[in-house]
Amino acid sequence: MAEEPQNNNAYWAANVRIIQISLVVWALVSFGFGIILRPALKGISVGGADLGFWFAQQGSILVFLVLIFFYAWRMNKLDAEHGVEE
Amino acid sequence: MDQYTLNLLVVGASFALYIGIAIWARAGTTAEFYAAGQGVPPVMNGMATAADWMSAASFISMAGIIALAPAGGYTQSSFLMGWTGGYVLLALLLAPYLRKFGKFTVPEFVGDRFYSKGARLVAVICLIVISVTYVIGQMRGVGVTFARFLEVSTDTGLYIGAAIVFAYAVFGGMKGITYTQVAQYCVLIVAYTIPAIFISLQITGNFLPQLGLLGGYAPTGGDVAFLAKLDAVVTELGFTQYTADTTSMLNMVFFTMSLMIGTAGLPHVIIRFFTVPKVSDARWSAGWALVFIALLYTVAPAVGSMARLNLTTTFWPNAETGLALDGDAISLEEINTNPDLAWINTWQNTGLLGFEDKNGDGLIQYYNESNPEMQAIAAERGWTGNELTTVDNDMMVLANPEIAALPGWVIALVAAGGLAAALSTAAGLLLAISSAVSHDLIKGSINPNISEKGELLAARISMGFAIVLATWLGLNPPGFAAQVVALAFGLAAATIFPVLMMGIFSKRVNKEGAIVGMLVGLFTTAIYIFLYLGWFFIPGTATLENIPANWLFGIAPASFGTVGAILNFASAYAVSAVTKAPPREIQELVESIRVPKGAGAATGH
Numbered sequence: 001m002a003e004e005p006q007n008n009n010a011y012w013a014a015n016v017r018i019i020q021i022s023l024v025v026w027a028l029v030s031f032g033f034g035i036i037l038r039p040a041l042k043g044i045s046v047g048g049a050d051l052g053f054w055f056a057q058q059g060s061i062l063v064f065l066v067l068i069f070f071y072a073w074r075m076n077k078l079d080a081e082h083g084v085e086e
Numbered sequence: 087m088d089q090y091t092l093n094l095l096v097v098g099a100s101f102a103l104y105i106g107i108a109i110w111a112r113a114g115t116t117a118e119f120y121a122a123g124q125g126v127p128p129v130m131n132g133m134a135t136a137a138d139w140m141s142a143a144s145f146i147s148m149a150g151i152i153a154l155a156p157a158g159g160y161t162q163s164s165f166l167m168g169w170t171g172g173y174v175l176l177a178l179l180l181a182p183y184l185r186k187f188g189k190f191t192v193p194e195f196v197g198d199r200f201y202s203k204g205a206r207l208v209a210v211i212c213l214i215v216i217s218v219t220y221v222i223g224q225m226r227g228v229g230v231t232f233a234r235f236l237e238v239s240t241d242t243g244l245y246i247g248a249a250i251v252f253a254y255a256v257f258g259g260m261k262g263i264t265y266t267q268v269a270q271y272c273v274l275i276v277a278y279t280i281p282a283i284f285i286s287l288q289i290t291g292n293f294l295p296q297l298g299l300l301g302g303y304a305p306t307g308g309d310v311a312f313l314a315k316l317d318a319v320v321t322e323l324g325f326t327q328y329t330a331d332t333t334s335m336l337n338m339v340f341f342t343m344s345l346m347i348g349t350a351g352l353p354h355v356i357i358r359f360f361t362v363p364k365v366s367d368a369r370w371s372a373g374w375a376l377v378f379i380a381l382l383y384t385v386a387p388a389v390g391s392m393a394r395l396n397l398t399t400t401f402w403p404n405a406e407t408g409l410a411l412d413g414d415a416i417s418l419e420e421i422n423t424n425p426d427l428a429w430i431n432t433w434q435n436t437g438l439l440g441f442e443d444k445n446g447d448g449l450i451q452y453y454n455e456s457n458p459e460m461q462a463i464a465a466e467r468g469w470t471g472n473e474l475t476t477v478d479n480d481m482m483v484l485a486n487p488e489i490a491a492l493p494g495w496v497i498a499l500v501a502a503g504g505l506a507a508a509l510s511t512a513a514g515l516l517l518a519i520s521s522a523v524s525h526d527l528i529k530g531s532i533n534p535n536i537s538e539k540g541e542l543l544a545a546r547i548s549m550g551f552a553i554v555l556a557t558w559l560g561l562n563p564p565g566f567a568a569q570v571v572a573l574a575f576g577l578a579a580a581t582i583f584p585v586l587m588m589g590i591f592s593k594r595v596n597k598e599g600a601i602v603g604m605l606v607g608l609f610t611t612a613i614y615i616f617l618y619l620g621w622f623f624i625p626g627t628a629t630l631e632n633i634p635a636n637w638l639f640g641i642a643p644a645s646f647g648t649v650g651a652i653l654n655f656a657s658a659y660a661v662s663a664v665t666k667a668p669p670r671e672i673q674e675l676v677e678s679i680r681v682p683k684g685a686g687a688a689t690g691h
Contacts, residue, residue, distance in 0.1 A: 012680050016591075019178050026174050030167045030346075035338050039331065047300025048311025049329045056163035057387040058296060061170045061380050068177045068376055072369035075182075079366070084683040086364050 011082040018074055022067050030060040089494050093235045096498035097505060100273055101250055104509070107269055108254030108262040116541050119259030120190035120521050122361040126264055131367075132374025134264045135358045137271035137506070138514035139349075139375070140382060141220075142227025143571065144169070145274055145507035150479030153390030158330035163387075164338055168345025170376060170383055175350040175583075177372030181359040183590045185368040186679045190360060192353045192518075192582060193526040199589040201672055202597040203531060208604045210526045212581040213353045214519060218555070220352075220574040221515040225560030227508035234436055234484065235501035241561055247509060248557040255513045256549045263513045264361060270506035271378060277503025278382055280496055281486040282389045288490060289395065295388035305406050316395045319405050323398070324457030328391065334640050344647035348575030351583030354511075354518040365682035393482040396489055400427070401452040401474060411463070415449040415473075429488035433481060440476030445469055516556065520549035570623060572644040573615050580607030580650025588658055590680070593673045595658055598665045603658030611650035615643045 033041065038052025046054040079085035113119040126134070152162040187195055192213060197206025225244055232243025254262050279295075286298035289305075290312050302308030303315040317327045332338045349355065358375075359368045399406045404413025421430050433439040441450050445468055452474035453460050464470070484504070487496040524545035529536050536544065563570070581604045588595040588603070595603075616622065618632040630636045632643065641649060667673075678684070 008677060008681055015680075022174070022178055026171065030171050030342065031339055034163060034167055035332070035335060035342065048313030048315075049300075053160055053163075053313075053329050054300070056160060057166055058299070058384050060167050061376075061384055064170050064174050065373065065376050065380055067174055068369075068373040071178055072366070072373055075369060076366055079682055084681040086366065086682050086684075 007082055008084070011078065011084055014078055014082075015075065018071065018078070022071055025063065026067060029055055029063040034060050087494075089497060090237060092494045093498045093501050096495065097236065097502050100269075100502040100506065103269055104250065104254055104266045107265045108258040111258050111262045111265045113257070113259030113261045113542075116190075116525075116538055116545065118261045119542055119545050120360070120517075120525065121357070122259075122261040122264045124361060124363055126361040126363075128362055128367045128371040129374050130268055131264070131358060131362050131371045132376075133271045133378050134267035134361075135355065135371070135375035136378035136382075137267035137274065137510040138358055139169075139355055139379060139511070140274065140507055141224055141511035142231070142504065142508035143223065144382065144386075145278065146227065146231070146480045146483050146504050149386045149390035149393065150482035151390075152387055153394040153482050154477060154479055156326065157333065158326045159328045159387065159391055159394075160330060161332045161338065164342040164345060166383055166387060168342045169349055170379060171342070171346040172349025173372055173376040173379070175346060176355070176359070177369055177376075180350060180356065180583075180586055180590070181368040181372050182365045182682070183679045184356065184586070185359050185362065186365050186682060188360075190357075191521050191525050192356055192586070193522055194530070195589065196585055196600065197526070197530065199672065199675065200585075200595075200597040200600040201669065202601065205585075205597055205600050205604070206526060206530060208601055208608075209582070209585065210522050212577060212604060212608060213522050216574045216577050216582070217353060217515045217519045217522075218559070219570045219577075220354075221512055221519070221552075221556045222559045222563055223571050224508045224512035224515065225556050226563060228505060228512065229560060230480075231501060231504040231508060235498075235504075244557060244560050247505070247512070248553055248560075251509055251513050251516065252550065252553050255516055255553070256546050259545070260357075260361060260517055263510075263517055266513070267510045270510040273499075273506040274503040274510075275378070275381055277496075277499040277506075278389075278483075279385060281490060281492060281500065282385045284490045284492055285392050285396065285486060286388060289392045295385045295392070299388040299391065312395075313391070316391055319395060319398050319402075319410060322405070322410050323402070323452065324454035324460035328394075334634070337634075337637075337640050337642055337645055340641050340645035340648045344575060344579050344645050347583045347651055348579035348647050351578035351581070351586070352574075353522075353578075353582060354514040356582075356586075357518055357521070358514070389486065390482050393486055393489065397477065397481075398452070400430075400489070401450060415451045417449050418443060419448065421450070426491060429485055432488065433485050438476070438478035438481045438484070439474075441474050444471050444473050450474060512556070516549055516552045519552040520545050523548035523552070572619070573612070573623075576611045576615055576644065576647035576650060577608060579647030580611040580654055584651050584654040584658065588655070590676070592659075592662075593676045594667060595662045596665055596668045599658040599660075599662030602661045603654040606657045607650045607654030610653050611646055614638070614646045614650075618643045 033052055034056035041051045044051040117123050148165055152159045155162045184195060189195060193206045193209035196209040228247030229240040229244035232238055233240040254266050282295045286292055286295040290298035290301035291304040292298035292301045301312055303310045303312045317329055321327050362368050362371050401416050402410035404410055421427050450473045451469050453472055455472040487500055524541055528544050529541055585600050585604050617629045621627040634640055
């Protein structure tokens with residue numbers, strides 16, 4: 001049993017790392033491409049508008065979807081690796 | 087069959103369905119009443135969450151808010167990113183851990199994690215203020231939709247809506263609400279996408295509205311991009327370019343962030359994740375919820391922009407293939423005689439669309455009268471002002487089927503869809519309020535020894551009271567519904583989200599920190615909003631005029647939730663640092679909610 005807290009700490013650290021990476025992507029596509037970097041990306045056109053416009057109105061939502069399913073899949077794997085699944 | 091009878095039939099059938107489901111899914115225990123007995127599969131819970139989340143505002147107003155924004159459609163992208171990005175935060179930061187904790191309400195988590203009845207009480211107050219302000223808008227939405235499609239007064243519509251919610255929410259509890267919401271989601275998404283597909287085919291030749299938005303403009307052969315055409319048409323008439331940049335990047339960032347963390351902090355959304363069987367299901371369920379939400383949210387900007395172009399070319403027929411001002415504006419005679427344009431008069435009767443031949447030339451000129459260049463053209467051509475005087479945001483969705491000349495049953499379906507969106511959100515909010523009252527106030531503080539049966543009865547009675555209160559507020563709304571919703575999101579962002587996140591991700595934040603943090607978030611955000619929008623929304627009591635020049639660092643009242651959240655985090659950490667760390671058993675509680683293993687059924691004890 002002495003091992004368990006250590007295992008849980010490693011599990012939690014791994015989880016926090018996955019969350020951090022996911023949130024960087026989350027912020028990059030919405031606040032980054034969609035708002036702050038939009039002027040810099042003006043040159044890239046997507047169907048009558050620019051890349052920033054597309055990310056703000058469609059792209060970010062699609063990336064959010066991928067992110068949540070990636071997280072659910074990755075965490076299920078992590079749960080099993082650390083033997084903490086339900 | 088006339089349109090009125092058809093509307094009545096379709097709406098009546100949808101209501102019969104909701105009531106039928108409620109009878110089938112009656113709640114027999116508090117676990118069923120508060121959390122549907124934790125037996126809802128993730129996909130179904132995702133669908134119910136989507137219906138719970140997408141309110142009258144999402145269904146009826148959002149496309150129009152984007153399409154008709156004076157500063158251009160791009161500037162309102164915050165709604166699209168904010169109201170979906172919040173689900174990433176829910177899935178990663180809150181839902182799985184709160185499900186593992188395994189209790190019924192948000193204040194219960196706050197009370198246990200911060201070992202304090204005081205903290206629980208502050209959370210209850212925040213929850214009730216958020217949910218009550220939010221429910222007002224839903225009740226108004228029900229009344230307005232009834233009034234438009236079923237020719238009753240807004241007040242009568244509100245009473246009918248309240249009676250329907252009462253019937254299925256009070257008896258069914260979370261179980262009844264969940265399965266009703268699944269049906270409501272199906273109704274609303276079908277109602278939203280059918281007209282969207284037709285309008286997309288018409289304007290871009292593309293079946294999928296999401297691709298149509300990026301496609302070519304069909305009436306001129308598809309060589310010109312649709313968005314380029316829209317930009318050209320609106321700028322020719324003196325309006326701001328549709329894809330124009332925002333003038334205040336900082337405010338847009340803060341507003342988007344407020345909507346994101348506000349979404350993640352809305353109690354009626356959070357409690358949906360208590361209904362799934364396992365922690366891993368809570369993660370999947372957030373993903374499914376966003377799938378079902380994205381179906382509407384990726385269509386909305388397409389519907390809005392296409393409806394805007396459609397409307398403009400209707401009033402300037404030459405704009406369809408050439409330049410608007412090379413031809414004449416639409417004539418009154420055409421409006422009154424062409425059966426394809428009958429919707430213009432129909433919607434004028436509702437007050438959502440208004441036109442007036444100011445210069446008496448028999449034509450209706452639609453342009454931006456505050457643009458100096460247009461004023462010069464107007465003077466030259468003898469126009470005396472913009473003659474399309476009113477275009478309500480709600481028009482863009484509600485009138486779409488008629489503009490696209492779709493059959494009557496589609497129009498009836500849109501009516502049922504609008505009602506489904508408003509009713510499903512209202513029911514979710516009422517459940518959040520009643521569980522906070524019966525579980526957190528009555529069982530948690532006033533009478534901890536209450537029996538299971540007694541608590542269930544208390545839950546039903548408080549739900550009944552909540553419906554009466556919501557109906558009364560819907561009849562006598564304080565200020566404008568839109569401002570009230572800004573308060574709900576601001577407070578959810580500034581109070582509930584930070585306290586939950588710190589409760590999970592920090593073992594050091596203690597009860598003093600949590601209470602101070604919530605109060606700081608609550609008061610700073612509420613005061614900032616009241617300063618500009620009127621104290622307690624009483625018209626005429628605003629201390630400062632609500633214009634960008636008066637805002638602190640250019641941050642609008644609706645964007646202040648982000649600042650409130652930052653102040654909440656900062657004060658909670660600061661106070662915790664100088665007071666005693668939480669006791670050992672609380673630190674162990676935090677350890678245990680961080681791992682999925684051992685999540686059983688939720689208990690109320």
